[in-house]
Amino acid sequence: MSNHEASYDFIREIIADDLKSGKHSFIKTRFPPEPNGYLHIGHAKSICLNFGIALHFNGLCNLRFDDTNPSKEDVEYVESIKEDVRWLGFDWDDREYYASDYFDQLFEFAVQLVRKGKAYVCSLSQEQIREYRGTLTEPGRNSPYRDRSIEENLDLFQKMKAGVFKDGEHVLRAKIDMASPNMNMRDPTIYRIKHVAHHRTGDKWSIYPMYDFTHCLSDALEKITHSICTLEFENNRPLYDWVLDTLETDCHPQQIEFARLNLNYTVLSKRRLIQLVEGGHVSGWDDPRMPTLSGIKRRGYTPESIRNFCDRIGVSKRDSIVDMELLEFSVREDLNRHAPRFMAVLNPVKVVIVNYPENLTEELEAVNNPEDASMGKRKVPFSRELYIDRDDFRETPPKKFFRLSPGREVRLRYAYYITCREVIKDKDTGEIIEIRCIYDPETRGGWSKDGRKVKGTIHWVCASQCLRAQVRLYDRLFTASNPLEKKDGVDFKDYLNPNSLEVLDDCPIEPGLKDLSPGSNCQFERQGYFCVDIKDSRPEYPVFNRTVTLRDTWAKIERRGKK
């Protein structure tokens, strides 16, 4: 992997110090997704960080599913998460763990807490628990069940496990401090009754441990050294430490928080993304407009560009919103180097070269990627009838329009100079249906021997030898830069961009494109980067997704910033 030597951030600094001081000799991290949805680009930041750190310090990173809420979880999500982490380029070998594998041990830990007088069965209702909890400005009140005897607690907890009670009848709570300024320490619930089958443990359990109890103990059981999570868990850290200290576990990982990735013009939250999927606003989790890893993969983003992006945004303690343009910049940068170029016409109009022989087809040479000579050259067929893009012709050209117009000479890329002589229109609609041109045979390859210059170069496709394809043009999924901004009566879905997808059918494309396999990236010259759709593309009718346009406003912004 080329880029795991990420820049030094504050977390790597802490770890380097721990290695230097001898606190640790081997580093272990984990990526702990909850399998309740597909991973998004925010998770990529966490994956690159956790796996990247392990690679950086010759340690190991586990993949651990935090599967403690069976009503929202599914094996479909487990499978997609594994696929996405692999796609990003990371490997957990055989270290695939599930919090549910620890349910027996976690139960024993809970029993230990009860025995130590540090946990109790509480029989208040959910609503009462909330009421007793107090507020940020007022301390909470002790539950009337707080002083149950250890024996009674053990008996009730066993019965909870045995399925004697209904959902919500009792919970197990840690006995900490109802007056703590940290709400998380006000006797948090650590087990609840849930008569729901689990995707791995089936009907074995009718109680399930809560996140705060499960997470720290799973980390400790796996001998994680640094438990890296996002800032919203900062206030959970005292509880993380309390559980491990109280239970005197032999391993006590250090929790370190970093700022989550926020991106403008999209939402990074599974809870909201699932609404887009279930509401039919997108075609699925892997819709190319989604910020999910499966969506951006289908869109044509490369794993390398995502890793570079994560490297670029860095890791900090301060929340910020990253510009979508920076992500697009990273994608362009990678594709510019690696994607072969082709010609495709998205909005075709026919050009007839009237002085070109009727039955001749030439094979002209085109460069596959001017950035990389090793990518070689290819042959492109050329004959009397071609397609060019409608936008490359103007009957009455405005100033600074250097492309084709009546009497004007332009270069057909890799082919010849042509001059427009006549425009044929549909009698009824007035629409241009054909542009008649002459070519200069002395300009083969697109260069004139007499040094004559033309200002415009346009792309084209041979009409008789082209393929036809569907081209899907994607734009931002939301029209607002922050769809989650709080406004009365406005839901984030109200900001969905109605023009985020435009489908073009029967676009003439260069025949060489038939050899691209699904998922392959390419550039359509002057149009943008595209990739062959992995789901819908067929050899007889390929489908191309626009990954990103060629316009590079981020580079411009950067240049402007430097001035």
Ligand code: ATP
């Ligand atoms: P969501 O809010 O989308 O549901 P989550 O935090 O609930 O996300 P988890 O499956 O619990 O999703 O997350 C797995 C790991 O990924 C956690 O360590 C979490 O902190 C991290 N993570 C989630 N979202 C982001 C983000 N936007 N940026 C960086 N890391 C993230």
Ligand code: MG
């Ligand atoms: Mg979560």
